[in-house]
Amino acid sequence: MPPPTRSVFDIPKMDCPSEEGMVRMALQGVAGVTSLSFDLHRRQLTAVHQGPTDELLAHLQPLGLGTTLATSSPSGDAAAAAADPAGEARVLKQLLAINALMFVLEIGVGLWAQSTGLIADALDMFADAAVYGLALYAVGRSDALKARAAHLAGWLQLGLALLTLAEVLRRFVFGSEPVSALMMCMGGVALIANAACLILIARQRQAGAHMQASYIFSSSDVIANAGVILAGALVAWTGSRHPDLVIGLVITGVVMNGARRILRLR
CATH class of the missing domain: 3.30.70.100 (Alpha-Beta Plaits)
Incomplete structure (x- = not known):
């Protein structure tokens, strides 16, 4: 050979x-x-x-x-x-569990706190969970099933993004009173969760450059968490809801772009 x-x-x-x-x-x-x-x-x-x-x-x-x-x-x-599919699959399952749990928590607290930033960040968690879930689901399956799974996740992400966008516009028109303390607390919890994801990936860094890349792109979630915390601080400082609406729009746009690219997968 x-x-x-x-x-x-x-x-x-x-x-x-x-x-x-x-x-x-x-x-x-x-x-x-x-x-x-x-x-x-x-x-x-x-x-x-x-x-x-x-x-x-x-x-x-x-x-x-x-x-x-x-x-x-x-x-x-x-x-x-060489590859270590078992070790990588184990890490992917842990990452999937963390992101799925954080999606549920953030979407609940986001609705309670009237924070579009938290709702959009929850959507970002769902997007990550969908990517990890698809990677696990696709192993050993046919190309047709992989494509269908990818498109399903893309449509789900796009649907949630559009709902979040509608919520941002609704709150812009009719007003909202985001609770800055809840925004900052939940943003901090999400930051800890993403730090845990980085640690999990770091343990697999020796498996190859692709896990090092996973470590790098997972760190981008920290930016969204920091944005939510910053928006909460600005809401408390200015007494305005606009920082929350802006961060909600930004994160929603990122997820919509990711959904668009997934739907182009053939």
Whole structure:
């Protein structure tokens, strides 16, 4: 058997968990793929595989992420081809549980506190949980089932995003009284939850660059949590509901964009 090939792809529009999840699902059923490593800072994918590189490119280009082949060469690094699917699956299940629980908690507290920021952040938690859940569901299944699962999650995310957008507009027109203390407290809890996710991923860093990339993109959730906390502080300081509405719009826009990209998956 010839040595495996190490192919590096430039993916300019891959900059969040949704895009990485899409790429993973697109290549899940491709025979001969032994390792996928993601670098979201450089927006690159490194694949160790048997078989033609064109086959991988044919699965990636329909995603609409601007994928191009950077380099491709024989790989004699057996360690790069090694994978620990059991360990990674275990981490994914833990991440899924944390994000699902935080979605339920944040959506409840967000409605109680009349905070669109918390509601939108809960939606971001759901988006992450959907990506992790899809990664687990797709293992060993047909390409058709993977595509259907991806589209279902995309429609769910888009539907929730539109509901949140409607709620932001409703509160803008009819008014709201966001409770700043609850916003900051729940934002702090979400921050702790995301820190736990980062620690879990850090334990699997030695499994490969793709888990290091997961560590990097999970840290982006901390920005949303910090935004909610900042919005709560500004609400308390200014007595205005507008900071809460703004952060709600921003996070909702991010999730809608992720849903759009998932729905483009074929």
